[in-house]
Amino acid sequence: MKMLEIGVCDDDHLLLWEMEKYLLELGYETGVNLEVDTYADGEEIVRAVMKGKRFDIIYMDIEMQNLSGMCAAKRIREMDRAVQLVFVTSHESYMKEAFLVTPIGFLVKPLDKSEFTDMFNHILRMIGTEDQFYRFRYDRSDYKILLKEVVYFESKGRMTEIVWEGGRYxxxxxxxxxxxxxxxxxxxxxxxxxxxxxxxxxxSRFSADIVELMDGMCLPVSRSRRKEVEVNLYEAMDWCHV
Structure with a gap:
């Protein structure tokens, strides 16, 4: 695995130090080379990304002075769709708004090291599977496309249409x-x-009757599936409850 570039943003200097310490220890324990950059407010990390800094993972405090972590994450997401975002918060009321930036999960303060470790290991597994392919046969030829590039599958009777970043099959x-x-x-x-x-x-967001995709397209949520969809979307965020 390549070196991981990790950003940690929190205006609580003690917590900032604690997360950096945990990450360096986890890097040593897992044998993963990593570099950790720390930032004391949202504006700092946004400026770094604007100047070309690229992170594999960002741990972002939501409740910060000046620019909130949610606003900073939205601005970063506009520039980088690939970075794995983990929100660190004292409250559990941000989940719906957080869908706008598709975080991989939440950590609730005060931090628990075992929860922090579980989240880190989960992200490592996700990064390690980012290049998984979906293989299929189309027009008498075999194809494979990156799963992360598949936007959705749509049923067309006995057939299914694959809508992905490069077109349709x-x-x-x-x-x-x-x-x-x-x-x-x-x-x-x-x-x-x-x-x-x-x-x-x-x-990018969801409501009771639609999900909106990153390109602005809206797809319907069936009435019979609304509760199930909401539960599945929250599970997909790998909500880390502390």
Whole structure:
């Protein structure tokens, strides 16, 4: 695995030091080379990203003076779709707003080292599976596309259309079979409707009856699935309850 670039942003200097210490210890224990940059406010880390700094992981305090962590994360997400964001907070009331920046999870203060470790190890597994492919046959040829580039699958009768960042394909397989195939993958897909299976990482927001994708397109959430969709979306965030 390449060296991990990690940013930690918190206006509590003691907590900033604590997270840096945990990360360096985890890097040593797991044998992962990592570099940790610390920032005392949201403006600092946003400026760093604007100047070309790229992070694999950012731990972001939500409640900060000057620029809040949520606002900083939104600005960073506009510049970098790939970074894994972890929110650190004293409250649990930010989950719905947080979908705008697709975090990988939350840590609630005061930090628990075992929860912090679990989150770090989960992110390592996610990073290690980012290059997973979906393989299929289309027009008598074999294809593979990166799962992270798949936006959604749409049922078209006995066929399913794959909508991905590079275009569209159709294959002779029903949506139920594809959903079952993807259960073993780390990349999370959520069934929002009998006709749609959506990649969580391409969802920018959701409400009771729609999910909005990063490109602004809206897809319907079926009434019978609303509660299930909400639960699955929260689970996809890997909410880390402390």
């Amino acid at each position: 159709r294959l002779y397989k029903n949506l139920e079979a594809i959903e079952e195939e993807l259960r073993s993958q780390k990349m999370r897909f959520v069934r929002i409707h009998k006709s749609y299976l959506v990649n969580y990482w391409h969802i």
